[in-house]
Amino acid sequence: MYKVRHFFYQLTQRLIKGPPIYYAWILFLLALIGIGAYAYAQQLKQGMTVTGLTDQVSWGLYIGNFTFLVGVAAAAVLLIVPAYIYDFGPIKEITILGEILAASALFMCMLFVTVDLGHPERVWHLLPIVGTPNFPSTLLGWDIIVINGYLLINIGIATYLLGMLYLEKPENKWIYMPFVLLSIPWAIGIHTVTAYLYNGLGARPFWNTAIIVPRFLASAFCSGPAISIMAFQLIRKFTRFEVRDEALFKMAEMVAIAMGLNLVLLGAEVFKEIYTDTWHKAPILYLFVGLHGHSALVKWIWISMGCNLLAFILFLIPTTKKNHVTLNLACILIVIGVWLEKGMGFIIPGFVPTPLGEIWEYWPKTVEILVSLGILGFGLLHYTLALKIAIPIETGEMRVLGTLPVSKNGNKGLRGLIKNLYIKIQGIVNKDIPIPR
Amino acid sequence: MIKFNTWKKQIPFILMCLIYTGAFIDVSAAQKEPEVKTVYPVPPPAHKEREAEEVFPVVPPFVIRGLFPCQACHRKGIRKESREIDRNNLFFGKYFKSPNLKPRILSRMHVNIKLQHGEFQWCLNCHATDERNYLKLINGDIISLVESYRLCGQCHGLIYRDWKSGIHGRRVGQWNGKKLYLLCVHCHDPHSPKFRKIMPKDPPRRPNYGRWESVNSIK
């Protein structure tokens, strides 16, 4: 019991105390969440008419963000594969951070779907016994299962590993490795199922092509790791956690390959529609050149193409990849590019033109933007707080039974040796750790 | 190619070819001229249709007062009668003992009725000459205005067939029970049956009605 109380004591201490920038950040996020909550209250009060959605374009910013964030959740798997399959040391140390990012992204996904519903209080209709889920025919049901499953797997693995580190017990490979290995196809699964959501609709020829499945995977493997790269550099700066440059560069390499694939697949899709020249080319035309004078998305998609291409080149050339300034620039460009291409640039053209040939454009209104920012704030808050706990556990600053401050070298060197001995002796005295044989 | 040592050994092969070709020729010739005997159906005897015709419970036709009953004016002996009733207001003009059967555009009476029903039509093609309250069919039958569908059905046979099954025109009533049969004249003016144009109802509201319109343009 004492240990549990001590754990919660340490937890609260870690969450509340931090450098001033930490307070500023948390306050900023709370303000964002507050604004988002207020905007959502307006939406609940007046109905979805406060959004820019219409019968013609019935999905918009919320579902676009949801699609993008499911891609970000791939950040975890891109770290797990080199870490555990290829045993690449520098990345193995940082997989947990990737998993936490994935968990935050998945929370945001679920929130975006919830705010998009007309009756969010009726979500329990989706649950198996109390409601009537239309399983297995509906892909939203599958999506919920895979997303929640992946969330649980990530949280489970992260909690287990961090917990074992915290309790200073050795990790049991047989407990967590099966889940780690499961999470690789499962991560492919969440992107595939999200792509199937759109793919399975014969009514929308823009989505009804098989190529969107590999495109989703490719753009997922770009956006998630790009955010991770930036996040890791921030973590390296603000905490004592060590992230080696090799890890970042390896991730950048994989992003480059993924972006290359994404561009090739995009080219294939555009070629197919433009060359075949049937009526189904209308959404692509709307996206890239405008249709019958409607061209709201044209400049955004070209910006996105530019960002993607530039980022691809920056990631590809070794000199720019290794230069931190260009690396970060490329990451930002990729996030912007993929968000435009996979978020709004994917959802809206699916509805233009409508199955009966109408062309109506969509632009998000203030309420939608504020709610999206609020959810983004929530996700970042979760990420920050989770890291505030995870990183001290990783570096050794937070351990069961006492938190001796860690030196600059971490647990290495003479001081670390003495500290470890001290902790062990304390444990033996308190009869918590068995006497090592 | 099949090689043979001597020409004698080629004979069976040539014979086979000839037989096969002959068979094909024979078969194709048989397909061109089938030997089935056809029989023409016997034409129906006159007036047989009257019993065979279905009678439909129809809503009675509306008639314009002042014009119906036609035989108030168009009957034998009207000249004599009118002379007896009102000496000053005689029928004058070309009303002889029998009606004028010459197809023409009427200039004295019924000038409001514009006959625009196909080409080369005139009143007494459909209206019975002697019993003017009734209509006449091509086979000589005299039918009342309640049975006017038979008259229309003479020329508009496909529509008549559809109307009998209930698939022509407006349906009101029960799909699994009693249906309302309207006469042709309830919707179509028999003298100029082409529908006039009507005013349509309002188009649907644009989806950006009352919303921020800078990006949404009116198609």
Added chain:
Amino acid sequence: MRKKESNGVSRRTFLKASGAASAVLALGGCGFREKFFSSNDTLKEFIQRNFKEMSPEEIEEVRQRLLKQYKKKYGRDFVLGTEPPFPNVVFAYGLDLSRCIGCRRCVYACVQENNQSRRPEIQWIRVLRFKKGSMNFEESDHYYDPRMVPEEGYYYMPVQCQQCENPPCVKVCPTKATWKDSDGIVVIDYNWCIGCRYCMAACPYWARRFNFAEPEIPIKEINRNLHYLGNRPRMRGVVEKCTFCVQRTRRGRYPACVEVCPVGARKFGNILDPKSEISQVIERQRVFRLKEDLNTQSRFYYFFSI
């Protein structure tokens, strides 16, 4: 460390326990539970089950609750039916494109019959105007507004829910809030729909509408013959669509659009009956369906009779 009681129960515990028991009995006796749950209609509506799974008693209860609700809101008495489909009946619809003159009377008859919201405006039927020579949806006009119809050189095609045999909307609904009844009508349980609008993305005919705001129906024009799955006043946040007027067809009448069409372009009937009107239409006319390549097997047959 407290001294443990050696034998049985102490006096204190006994008094405590009996006091608690009597309180519980008193509450139970006065019907606290029934009173709390029965008087709270919102809660009952919240815990209501899917219409397909409700027992007849539950359906009756829901019916009474809804009638009370409508009486309170609109001040009038309604007739709310929950008729099941007729056996051996599958409805099909025929639309004669040579006769449609695009007058939109079907649209507004449907709006009035089915209590559709006037503001924001919802119309289940959408009439398209095509130039003669093609059926290119992208070049169609939905908002034509001439002085008189029909116009020269154009033809008109009304589109509404096609009640497909293989409906993509039913396939994708996550909660089974929409399903295809045995008489062929694809119906929605408005109290079960969560408003995710996946069915709207899936429908190839753009037949479904969403209530973005609370629907407004003028009380004078409200239609009081309702069906639970059809034209009862909806709430905001749910999807609705043409239901072939379940409140009429399940009582033997024609849908409102069929009855109002001034040129008789619309045909309706039971496709399983070979003598019904729609069977005759399919037999005699050369019918086609929209977007047949999507294999929705729609029950809405278009034809050109002249």
